[in-house]
Amino acid sequence: MKKQQPDLSRRSLLKTLTVGSAATAVVAASGISVAHAKEGNAVSKQNKDGYHETAHIRAYYNSLRS
Template structure:
């Protein structure tokens, strides 16, 4: 039974070692990505442009 416990502990350690760098990179990149996404367009929020209005009209059957 001790072999099974040792294998499970080793497996958990290997999973942690594999996931830690990926999680760290995601956390480090998240604020930078959020800042560039909001400032890239200059305007925030929903904008209803002419092609969107035409699409809505086509859905209503107009």
């Protein structure tokens, strides 16, 4: 009975997918934090009296569209 050789191309594919998924998650997380930082600066410069659209209000409006 012959031993089967491990399929190296399959292993390399799985490793690539794992590393790619982790890298995508890191990029997405850093993009979100940058967006929040920019938004914070914009809100602080606006007039604080009266109605102003904030992140949680935008999130609520977006949830209504779905």
